[in-house]
Every structure is written in structure tokens, then in C-alpha cells.
Amino acid sequence: MSRLSSETLATLPANVLRPGYDRAAVQCGVVHIGIGAFHRAHQAVVFDDVLNADDLRWGIVAASLRSPAVRDQMQPQDGLYTMLVRDGAAQQARVIGAVQRVIVAPEEPQTLLAALASPDTHIITLTITEKGYKLDPATGALIEADPQLAADLVSLDSPQTAPGYLVASLARRRAAGISPFTAVSCDNLPHNGARLRGAVLELARRHDADLAEWIAQHGAFPETMVDRIVPATTAEDIAALTDHMGVEDQAMVKTEPFLQWVIEDRFCGPRPNFGACVQLTAAVAPWEEAKLRLLNGAHSGIAYLGGLSGIAHVHEVLALPDARHFVEALWDEAETTLSPPPELDVAAYRRDLMARFDNPTLRHRTRQIAMDGSQKLSQRLLTPIAARLEAGQGIDALSLAVAAWIRWQAGQDDSGASHQVDDPLAGAMAAALADRHDAADRVAAILAFDAVMPPALARDDRLRVSLTRWLVILETHGAQAALAALRG
Numbered sequence: 001m002s003r004l005s006s007e008t009l010a011t012l013p014a015n016v017l018r019p020g021y022d023r024a025a026v027q028c029g030v031v032h033i034g035i036g037a038f039h040r041a042h043q044a045v046v047f048d049d050v051l052n053a054d055d056l057r058w059g060i061v062a063a064s065l066r067s068p069a070v071r072d073q074m075q076p077q078d079g080l081y082t083m084l085v086r087d088g089a090a091q092q093a094r095v096i097g098a099v100q101r102v103i104v105a106p107e108e109p110q111t112l113l114a115a116l117a118s119p120d121t122h123i124i125t126l127t128i129t130e131k132g133y134k135l136d137p138a139t140g141a142l143i144e145a146d147p148q149l150a151a152d153l154v155s156l157d158s159p160q161t162a163p164g165y166l167v168a169s170l171a172r173r174r175a176a177g178i179s180p181f182t183a184v185s186c187d188n189l190p191h192n193g194a195r196l197r198g199a200v201l202e203l204a205r206r207h208d209a210d211l212a213e214w215i216a217q218h219g220a221f222p223e224t225m226v227d228r229i230v231p232a233t234t235a236e237d238i239a240a241l242t243d244h245m246g247v248e249d250q251a252m253v254k255t256e257p258f259l260q261w262v263i264e265d266r267f268c269g270p271r272p273n274f275g276a277c278v279q280l281t282a283a284v285a286p287w288e289e290a291k292l293r294l295l296n297g298a299h300s301g302i303a304y305l306g307g308l309s310g311i312a313h314v315h316e317v318l319a320l321p322d323a324r325h326f327v328e329a330l331w332d333e334a335e336t337t338l339s340p341p342p343e344l345d346v347a348a349y350r351r352d353l354m355a356r357f358d359n360p361t362l363r364h365r366t367r368q369i370a371m372d373g374s375q376k377l378s379q380r381l382l383t384p385i386a387a388r389l390e391a392g393q394g395i396d397a398l399s400l401a402v403a404a405w406i407r408w409q410a411g412q413d414d415s416g417a418s419h420q421v422d423d424p425l426a427g428a429m430a431a432a433l434a435d436r437h438d439a440a441d442r443v444a445a446i447l448a449f450d451a452v453m454p455p456a457l458a459r460d461d462r463l464r465v466s467l468t469r470w471l472v473i474l475e476t477h478g479a480q481a482a483l484a485a486l487r488g
């Protein structure tokens with residue numbers, strides 16, 4: 001079977017959309033760090049729209065900080081891949097041409113540095129997941145004990161981390177008299193721009209205080225809110241698309257119709273005229289809080305409670321009436337902690353979100369969302385819990401989600417089947433929970449885990465009591481019984 005490539009593009013069925021611009025004439029104004037499926041279904045599509053609108057400055061050089069897998073999928077395809085948008089029975093395939101090349105950073109660190117330092121590069125986008133920032137989730141301080149960050153603190157000749165690449169390339173730009181790029185974090189972190197800026201400035205300061213000052217004065221790190229559900233591609237997805245297209249595409253991504261990107265309007269250099277799915281605004285935080293606490297908070301609850309019940313996909317969890325009630329209850333609680341922007345109709349947003357979660361053809365795995373819980377909990381569940389406790393309000397649904405996360409750490413679901421806890425702190429948490437003989441002890445161990453739990457919450461008896469109550473129910477009767485108990 002031949003592969004999708006520049007050569008086979010013309011053979012695709014007529015209903016497959018494809019680049020409407022001359023790829024050979026594209027310049028790369030963007031470097032993206034962390035080319036996973038999310039980037040390919042989100043920012044790359046936005047830049048592909050810009051290229052289709054005939055501004056050819058905005059092609060992408062993409063980099064992977066770890067594995068060669070995506071490069072090996074995309075290189076034989078000349079960087080082309082298909083985005084398959086699925087909405088129930090309807091689907092639309094579109095070939096995206098924005099990515100011009102993929103660099104595997106550990107193999108070619110100097111090539112990536114050169115791309116970042118190039119005068120044609122104006123925007124850096126990053127999807128490196130929460131843990132890629134090397135910042136403590138509870139305090140936001142650099143994790144100096146992280147081996148890769150420790151290496152970058154010693155030398156930036158061949159950086160190991162994303163902040164390391166940014167600092168090293170900004171140093172080159174400064175030395176060459178080129179102004180800094182705008183660095184746009186596209187991860188689900190609160191104040192992602194400020195966090196990225198903090199990590200970059202702190203690392204720069206350790207190497208060269210003048211460089212740090214220059215970046216602080218001339219660089220830009222806008223806050224962003226990114227939203228699109230992008231489930232991991234499966235072998236069956238690739239086989240089905242191959243049948244449809246007549247060529248094989250190993251780099252395809254599948255996603256939903258919805259795409260939103262809210263960006264703080266703070267660029268230090270050129271930027272494209274973005275299309276309709278990008279909103280430029282002065283204040284991203286109200287958008288970001290609504291998205292993190294409503295969409296992502298519910299997602300994490302669904303992932304742990306569904307995962308403990310042995311349910312593989314989000315839409316299948318929501319087929320349980322008690323699970324729908326849980327999501328609504330969690331939203332009722334989270335909603336009182338928000339200051340939504342005037343343009344956001346929260347009731348409509350909640351209705352649309354439930355419909356997005358219900359999309360039966362996305363097949364979004366609960367296991368995928370359950371990953372890296374220690375990095376996600378704070379912004380999704382703990383911050384709204386803290387706000388509600390401060391206001392003297394109840395936290396039943398939010399704390400059920402946290403208790404389900406605690407139970408997930410044991411590595412066994414309600415039927416006794418084992419799962420791997422995929423989390424950078426899995427080992428440390430397992431050690432903290434070892435030899436804790438009852439639920440109250442396990443809750444105490446988690447509350448004392450300061451990499452995840454802010455001190456004020458760790459001391460709060462109302463949280464301790466609520467978590468213990470839920471953990472007892474989860475451990476003795478299972479997740480579905482806990483959902484029924486919440487419903488009352």
C-alpha cells in the first residue's frame with residue numbers, strides 16, 4: 001500500500017480536502033515544540049488555514065523532544081497527514097500541509113536551535129504537557145532536582161528541556177541582533193504564558209542575568225486557552241482511513257468539529273491574521289478557568305470513575321445516568337468559582353460540552369485522560385475546591401473526583417483488574433500510600449503530599465472528611481455505588 005505523500009495527494013478521493021497553496025513556496029515562521037496529535041489537530045490546522053488564506057509566511061518546523069516516532073511517521077509522507085473530523089455518523093477528511101519538517105531534538109539539537117534562532121521564525125508554540133515545564137505543580141517553582149533541568153542549569157550547549165531550548169536560542173538571537181520570538185504555551189495549565197515565562201527567565205538568569213533582562217523586556221509569552229478533544233489514534237483508525245483514501249497515513253489524527261484558541265493579544269513580533277476559530281483578547285484567564293474547571297475537571301472525574309468501573313471510553317461512561325448527574329453536579333459546584341467572560345454563556349457551554357463528551361465516534365479513552373493526574377489535579381479540581389471551601393460551600397462532587405483519583409493510584413479497578421498508573425509522580429505516590437492500612441490514612445498521606453496539595457487545602461478538615469467518606473465508599477462498594485450515593 002503506498003503512503004500519503006506529495007506524489008499521492010492527487011490520487012485521493014475528491015471529498016478529501018487538501019492544501020490549496022504551493023507547499024514549496026511556504027516559509028517557516030513557526031517552530032512548534034512537542035509534535036503530538038494535539039498539535040496536529042489544533043495549532044497546525046490554524047496555521048494551515050492561514051496558509052490557505054495565502055499568507056505563506058506561516059509554515060511550521062516541528063520538533064519532538066523525545067521520541068522519533070512522529071518524525072518517522074511524517075517524513076515518508078513529506079510532512080503531510082490527514083485530520084479526520086468525526087461527529088456521530090458524519091466525517092470529513094482534510095490533508096494538512098503546514099508542517100514542513102520534523103526534527104527529533106535529541107538527534108539534532110543544533111538543527112532545532114538554528115530553527116528557533118532563525119530570523120524567519122517569529123512564533124514558537126509549545127505542547128509539551130504539564131510536566132514538560134519542569135515546574136512544581138503546587139508551588140510553580142523550577143524542579144531543580146529534575147535530571148534534564150539539572151543538566152540545562154549546568155550547560156545549554158545541547159539543551160534537554162523546552163525551557164532550555166528557548167533560553168539557548170534566545171541567547172543566539174540576542175548575540176545576532178535578532179529580536180526575540182513570541183513564545184505561545186498551548187498546554188492546559190493555568191496562566192500558561194506566565195509559567196513559561198517564569199521557567200525561561202529563571203533558567204536564563206542562572207546563565208546570564210543580562211540575557212534574562214533582555215528576554216523580560218523584549219520577549220512575549222501570551223497566555224492562551226486551547227480546546228479541542230483529540231483522542232489518541234488507533235491501528236483501527238489508520239486501517240479505516242486507508243480503506244477510504246486508498247493510501248496509508250500513519251500520522252493521521254482524529255478529532256471533533258469544535259476548535260477554540262483564545263490568545264492574549266501580546267505578540268512581540270509579526271503574527272498572521274488568524275481565522276475565525278482564534279480569539280485575540282486582553283484577558284485569557286476567565287476563559288481558561290472556565291475551560292479547565294468545566295471541561296477538564298469533568299474529564300478527569302469521568303476518567304477515574306469510569307476507569308475504576310472498567311469503562312474504556314468517555315461516551316460509554318456518560319451512558320450511565322448517575323455519571324451524567326455527577327458531571328452536572330461537578331459543574332454546578334465549579335461554576336460558582338468562575339468569573340466567566342461576558343461573551344461566554346455558561347449554560348450553553350455546559351450543554352455543548354455534554355454533547356461533545358457524548359460524541360460516540362470519537363472513542364476517547366478514559367485511560368488517556370487518567371494520565372499525569374498529579375499534574376492536572378490542581379487547576380482542574382483543587383483550585384475550585386479551595387474557592388468553594390473559602391466561600392463555605394459544599395464540595396461533594398469535586399471531592400468525589402479527587403477521591404477517585406486517589407483510588408486510581410492503587411493500580412487496580414473495581415473488578416480487581418490491574419492498570420499502570422501513568423504519572424511522573426506514580427512511584428513517589430505509591431511509596432507514600434504503602435503500608436497505609438485504612439482510607440483515612442491514605443487520605444492523610446495524599447494530603448501530606450506537597451508536590452500536589454497546596455498547604456491550605458492539606459490542613460482543611462472539611463476536605464479530609466469528604467475525601468475519606470468517598471474513599472471508603474469507592475474502596476468498599478466501587479465507583480458506580482459512589483455515583484449512586486452522590487445522586488442520593
Ligand code: CS2
Nearest residue numbers: 226227228229296299368369
Ligand atoms: C483531557 C484533555 O487528556 C486530558 O487530560 O482532559 O486533553 C482535553 O481533551 C483537552 O484539553 C480538550 O481541549
